[in-house]
Amino acid sequence: SYDLSQSPSVSVSPGQTATIPCSGDKLGDKFVSWYQQRPGQSPVLVIYQDDKRPSGIPERFSGSTSGNTATLIISGTQALDEADYYCQVWDSSVVVFGGGTKLTVL
Amino acid sequence: QVQLQESGPGLVKPSETLSLTCTVSGGSISGDYWSWIRQPPGKALEWIGYIYHNGITTYNPSLKSRVTISVDPSQNQFSLKLSSVTAADTAFYYCARRHRDFVGEAYFDPWGQGTLVTVAS
Numbered sequence: 001s002y003d004l005s006q007s008p009s010v011s012v013s014p015g016q017t018a019t020i021p022c023s024g025d026k027l028g029d030k031f032v033s034w035y036q037q038r039p040g041q042s043p044v045l046v047i048y049q050d051d052k053r054p055s056g057i058p059e060r061f062s063g064s065t066s067g068n069t070a071t072l073i074i075s076g077t078q079a080l081d082e083a084d085y086y087c088q089v090w091d092s093s094v095v096v097f098g099g100g101t102k103l104t105v106l
Numbered sequence: 107q108v109q110l111q112e113s114g115p116g117l118v119k120p121s122e123t124l125s126l127t128c129t130v131s132g133g134s135i136s137g138d139y140w141s142w143i144r145q146p147p148g149k150a151l152e153w154i155g156y157i158y159h160n161g162i163t164t165y166n167p168s169l170k171s172r173v174t175i176s177v178d179p180s181q182n183q184f185s186l187k188l189s190s191v192t193a194a195d196t197a198f199y200y201c202a203r204r205h206r207d208f209v210g211e212a213y214f215d216p217w218g219q220g221t222l223v224t225v226a227s
Contacts, residue, residue, distance in 0.1 A: 045214060049208075
């Protein structure tokens with residue numbers, strides 16, 4: 001089965017750029033999506049098809065993929081960006097989520 | 107704007123069947139894929155399966171033997187049944203619309219608010 005690996009936690013200072021990696025075999029050959037989940041809330045799609053932002057998602061959210069790694073980038077990080085972030089792919093008719101990264105803004 | 111709402115019992119006894127329904131509002135269930143995803147408290151998301159509006163299903167292999175997802179277009183609803191539950195099935199259960207713009211992809215938006223199902227006697 002396909003696996004996605006995420007670092008358990010990432011810390012960033014307000015106003016700085018947060019980078020959240022996600023790794024998997026030949027991940028650059030797949031479409032990667034990212035979800036934000038604030039405490040006590042449902043997940044929200046923030047990036048799809050590697051680097052596309054849904055309507056309503058701030059421009060400070062961006063995504064990239066290369067080789068075996070996908071990266072969610074949050075520029076000018078704000079306190080309200082503190083949340084869990086999950087990467088996700090579709091592989092051989094199966095949906096796979098990463099283990100999630102807790103982003104702390106301090 | 108499409109909205110989804112889960113409903114069903116919040117407590118299920120071990121060995122029994124968990125049953126949940128997702129009601130879609132603000133749009134038709136026809137022409138799209140609809141999914142169930144769960145999340146044990148404090149843990150990661152786990153995909154359960156999805157159904158096309160015509161009833162074709164795809165399930166997570168790890169749950170396939172216990173899962174049934176069905177759709178009722180007349181009610182704009184789709185449902186989840188998970189049999190022979192144990193404490194390990196205690197989780198927040200979310201319904202979501204699956205998007206498939208290209209072959210070989212899936213992403214989920216929007217999501218329901220989620221419902222906590224606890225398996226305990």
